[in-house]
Amino acid sequence: MRPGSLSTKLNVHLRETELVGKIVREFGQWHDVPEQTVFLVKLSLDELVTNIVVHSAGQIPCVREIVLRLTTNQHELWAEVEDDGCAFNPLDLPIPDVAAPLQDRSPGGLGIHLVRSLMDRVNYKRIGQRNLLVLSKKVTQSSAVELP
Amino acid sequence: MRPGSLSTKLNVHLRETELVGKIVREFGQWHDVPEQTVFLVKLSLDELVTNIVVHSAGQIPCVREIVLRLTTNQHELWAEVEDDGCAFNPLDLPIPDVAAPLQDRSPGGLGIHLVRSLMDRVNYKRIGQRNLLVLSKKVTQSSAVELP
Amino acid sequence: MTLESEILPDLTLAKLSGQVDTLTATELEMKLGDLAEVTKRALLVDCSDLTYINSAGLRVFLIVAKKMETAGGLCAFCSLTPNVRLVFETIGFDRILKLYENRAVALEQIAPPQAQAA
Amino acid sequence: MTLESEILPDLTLAKLSGQVDTLTATELEMKLGDLAEVTKRALLVDCSDLTYINSAGLRVFLIVAKKMETAGGLCAFCSLTPNVRLVFETIGFDRILKLYENRAVALEQIAPPQAQAA
Ligand SMILES: Nc1ncnc2c1ncn2[C@@H]1O[C@H](COP(=O)(O)OP(=O)(O)O)[C@@H](O)[C@H]1O
Ligand SMILES: Nc1ncnc2c1ncn2[C@@H]1O[C@H](COP(=O)(O)OP(=O)(O)O)[C@@H](O)[C@H]1O
Numbered sequence: 001m002r003p004g005s006l007s008t009k010l011n012v013h014l015r016e017t018e019l020v021g022k023i024v025r026e027f028g029q030w031h032d033v034p035e036q037t038v039f040l041v042k043l044s045l046d047e048l049v050t051n052i053v054v055h056s057a058g059q060i061p062c063v064r065e066i067v068l069r070l071t072t073n074q075h076e077l078w079a080e081v082e083d084d085g086c087a088f089n090p091l092d093l094p095i096p097d098v099a100a101p102l103q104d105r106s107p108g109g110l111g112i113h114l115v116r117s118l119m120d121r122v123n124y125k126r127i128g129q130r131n132l133l134v135l136s137k138k139v140t141q142s143s144a145v146e147l148p
Numbered sequence: 149m150r151p152g153s154l155s156t157k158l159n160v161h162l163r164e165t166e167l168v169g170k171i172v173r174e175f176g177q178w179h180d181v182p183e184q185t186v187f188l189v190k191l192s193l194d195e196l197v198t199n200i201v202v203h204s205a206g207q208i209p210c211v212r213e214i215v216l217r218l219t220t221n222q223h224e225l226w227a228e229v230e231d232d233g234c235a236f237n238p239l240d241l242p243i244p245d246v247a248a249p250l251q252d253r254s255p256g257g258l259g260i261h262l263v264r265s266l267m268d269r270v271n272y273k274r275i276g277q278r279n280l281l282v283l284s285k286k287v288t289q290s291s292a293v294e295l296p
Numbered sequence: 297m298t299l300e301s302e303i304l305p306d307l308t309l310a311k312l313s314g315q316v317d318t319l320t321a322t323e324l325e326m327k328l329g330d331l332a333e334v335t336k337r338a339l340l341v342d343c344s345d346l347t348y349i350n351s352a353g354l355r356v357f358l359i360v361a362k363k364m365e366t367a368g369g370l371c372a373f374c375s376l377t378p379n380v381r382l383v384f385e386t387i388g389f390d391r392i393l394k395l396y397e398n399r400a401v402a403l404e405q406i407a408p409p410q411a412q413a414a
Numbered sequence: 415m416t417l418e419s420e421i422l423p424d425l426t427l428a429k430l431s432g433q434v435d436t437l438t439a440t441e442l443e444m445k446l447g448d449l450a451e452v453t454k455r456a457l458l459v460d461c462s463d464l465t466y467i468n469s470a471g472l473r474v475f476l477i478v479a480k481k482m483e484t485a486g487g488l489c490a491f492c493s494l495t496p497n498v499r500l501v502f503e504t505i506g507f508d509r510i511l512k513l514y515e516n517r518a519v520a521l522e523q524i525a526p527p528q529a530q531a532a
Contacts, residue, residue: 002156002157003156003157004154004155004156004157005154005155005156006152006153006154006155006201007152008150008151008152008153008178008179009150009151009152014164014318014319015319015321016320017317017320018317019178019318021315021348022178023178026174026178027154030156030167030170030171030174031156036378036379036382038380039348039379040379042348043350043383044349046317046318046350047350047351050318050350050352054318072319096387098386098387099388099391100388100392101392102358102361102362102365102392102393103362103365103366104357105362105388105392107355107358107359109352110351110354110355110387111350111351112349112385113386113387114350114383114386117386117387118382118383118386162415162436162437163437164526165435165436165437166437168433169433169435169466171499184496184500187466187497188497188500191466191468191501194435194436194468195468195469198436198470202436244505245507246504246505247506247509248506248510249510249512250479250480250483250510251480251483251484253476253480253510255473255477256473256474257444258469258472259468259469259472260503261504261505262468262469262501265504265505266500266501266504283532296506
């Protein structure tokens with residue numbers, strides 16, 4: 001992939017998930033990120049931003065801003081989501097039982113599980129008054145389109 | 149405008165000016181940069197990157213990489229172009245006589261003049277083995293499209 | 297997101313296209329819910345043009361499949377793109393939902409010609 | 415970048431569309447050069463769909479206008495978008511090149527109906 005990075009401030013609105021999708025797709029295209037990696041990173045960021053917007057409504061302090069960051073080097077892509085809401089570590093959530101039969105499956109709790117399963121690494125840090133989630137995804141040489 | 153920033157490594161190839169145009173347009177759209185500002189910044193970066201690629205051919209050391217950076221806050225956009233070629237300050241170039249009659253006008257030397265005229269500020273710095281040009285352009289509140 | 301449907305005697309066919317996300321999942325839930333209501337035996341969702349789905353959309357699939365199964369019917373999915381299939385597998389949907397490689401195979405299994413002739 | 419031309423008795427009309435940059439300027443130079451060759455009196459470049467031009471393209475305009483003037487002809491431009499007009503003004507092209515607000519005004523000035531009838 002082509003090395004690069006991006007940082008953008010998001011408003012606390014569900015509609016911003018559309019911008020997140022656009023940014024991941026277009027940034028991914030500029031930096032020769034393979035199509036499947038774009039899909040998985042877009043999905044993971046969509047889940048995280050959606051959760052922050054949806055679940056921040058009743059929080060004190062409420063979330064006032066979300067910052068999205070993307071970084072590529074030749075072999076790996078990092079994505080960060082930062083918010084100024086109250087401390088919440090999604091990695092503490094129980095893992096849903098994905099082997100349960102249909103009638104026992106609850107329709108919630110899939111978002112964070114998808115992020116944890118589809119990314120190579122997910123790290124949570126509380127920094128001052130902010131939550132920071134760092135995702136990373138390795139890209140195999142063969143699937144990356146290199147410019148000459 | 150929406151606050152954000154971007155950094156991308158460019159190869160030393162004229163075809164990369166197409167990517168520069170795409171990046172400025174799409175980054176501009178994500179960050180609510182007014183259409184005219186996008187046009188002028190795209191033009192300025194196109195001129196600078198074209199010059200580096202074209203004029204680096206005979207240089208020692210030759211340019212091996214170019215880094216493009218964009219930053220927005222509410223009122224201003226900054227663009228940076230960095231290269232690792234030999235020291236060259238385009239601000240030392242003479243200003244072409246744009247008042248001369250048609251037959252006296254030389255067809256060259258317009259690129260840098262456009263950059264200097266269309267941007268609010270242009271700064272050159274030599275940092276170690278790198279040339280850094282920083283452009284800035286203010287955006288009036290009224291022309292910026294703000295998200296609620 | 298668009299959902300085009302065709303109600304046949306043995307089967308309801310629903311072709312789902314575009315992006316299913318948090319902004320469009322409610323619309324999908326209503327439309328698929330309506331189709332499930334009028335479906336007698338089986339509902340087949342063709343996902344060949346489904347380019348994106350997030351957990352809000354997957355939640356809808358689960359709800360509709362449960363509802364169909366409870367009513368003694370069947371909810372099946374066909375023609376998943378590799379990306380969507382990976383997501384299905386990650387959350388075990390390949391084990392609890394009926395998936396078919398393509399529409400032809402699905403029709404053959406759910407509403408075979410003999411059944412149609414009967 | 416595309417250039418569509420129409421050769422009329424009094425005037426050659428060239429409609430320039432899209433992006434003119436360092437990658438396409440040579441093609442423009444060849445095409446406009448050819449048109450200048452066959453043009454007797456005036457060459458009018460309609461820029462209404464010219465979305466982008468950089469110094470490589472402006473250089474071509476200057477070369478062609480000089481050539482036409484030297485040969486006793488005229489090279490004019492019409493229907494510049496506000497962005498392109500700003501660039502023209504920045505390098506003084508509004509003073510050395512003939513610019514018209516729109517095609518109708520340009521035709522009226524360069525090849526008025528009387529001249530056409532004559
Ligand atoms: N950013 C967040 N802030 C507060 N609570 C959250 C946040 N993200 C997730 N949660 C909690 O974790 C639960 C599981 O989240 P998730 O796996 O995305 O599934 P869903 O949102 O569909 O329930 C949510 O229901 C919510 O209670
Ligand atoms: N990055 C660069 N490295 C070396 N020389 C340069 C560079 N940029 C510009 N120049 C020199 O400055 C001159 C003027 O540049 P410019 O105003 O862009 O006009 P043009 O490239 O059309 O001649 C060039 O002809 C070249 O000699």
